[in-house]
Amino acid sequence: QVQLVQSGAEVKKPGASVKVSCKASGYTFTGYYMHWVRQAPGQGLEWMGWISPNSGGTDYAQKFQGRVTLTRDTSISTVFMELSRLISDDTAVYYCVRELREVYDYWGQGTLVTVSS
Amino acid sequence: QTVVTQEPSLTVSPGGTVTLTCASSTGAVTSGYYPNWFQQKPGQAPRALIYSASNKHSWTPARFSGSLLGGKAALTLSGVQPEDEADYYCLLYYGGTRVFGGGTKLTVL
Numbered sequence: 411q412v413q414l415v416q417s418g419a420e421v422k423k424p425g426a427s428v429k430v431s432c433k434a435s436g437y438t439f440t441g442y443y444m445h446w447v448r449q450a451p452g453q454g455l456e457w458m459g460w461i462s463p464n465s466g467g468t469d470y471a472q473k474f475q476g477r478v479t480l481t482r483d484t485s486i487s488t489v490f491m492e493l494s495r496l497i498s499d500d501t502a503v504y505y506c507v508r509e510l511r512e513v514y515d516y517w518g519q520g521t522l523v524t525v526s527s
Numbered sequence: 528q529t530v531v532t533q534e535p536s537l538t539v540s541p542g543g544t545v546t547l548t549c550a551s552s553t554g555a556v557t558s559g560y561y562p563n564w565f566q567q568k569p570g571q572a573p574r575a576l577i578y579s580a581s582n583k584h585s586w587t588p589a590r591f592s593g594s595l596l597g598g599k600a601a602l603t604l605s606g607v608q609p610e611d612e613a614d615y616y617c618l619l620y621y622g623g624t625r626v627f628g629g630g631t632k633l634t635v636l
Binding site: 445447454455456457469471472505507512513514515516517518519520 | 561563565567572573574575578579582584614616618620623624625626627628629630
């Protein structure tokens with residue numbers, strides 16, 4: 411069965427960076443795109459960007475350009491989301507979600523990132 | 528900046544029918560926006576319900592249906608169950624970027 415398992419919660423100080431992982435299993439890792447979505451406490455969903463695990467190609471929401479980096483390691487079927495220059499407004503749950511041809515299906519369980527001094 | 532608008536909240540009685548909508552600030556929502564719908568319950572990750580406006584995933588209950596209606600994407604719940612109380616989000620494709628709607632909080636009362 412398809413599973414996306416994310417890394418555990420993180421607490422970071424303002425100005426630091428965070429790197430969250432999303433390990434895929436149960437399907438051909440390079441056959442689907444992976445998107446990242448975040449949700450601040452009590453707020454809605456916000457799309458951040460995607461990565462092609464096959465080519466490594468990426469695209470980011472304009473809001474996060476220059477601050478977010480998506481990478482992948484095909485040897486361990488894992489994608490990574492790194493967000494730099496953290497501010498308190500980056501406190502959120504971060505999700506990975508699988509996609510192919512604009513069909514979004516499986517989501518990771520989410521990773522809480524708390525930014526606090 | 529593109530804005531996707533949903534009803535902030537709706538209330539429906541058990542067994543009733545309710546339609547949630549998803550509008551784009553750029554104009555009418557068409558199939559080319561590949562509307563997706565997601566359900567999220569408190570403390571849980573979102574769950575995919577509908578893709579490409581009207582297609583259901585294998586796990587989507589039959590009482591959920593999607594459509595394009597009056598220039599918007601729509602999610603209709605027929606025969607609402609208490610467990611359908613949740614937040615619902617639409618997602619639209621804009622030729623590269625994607626934008627979520629603000630979400631609709633559905634109360635079953």
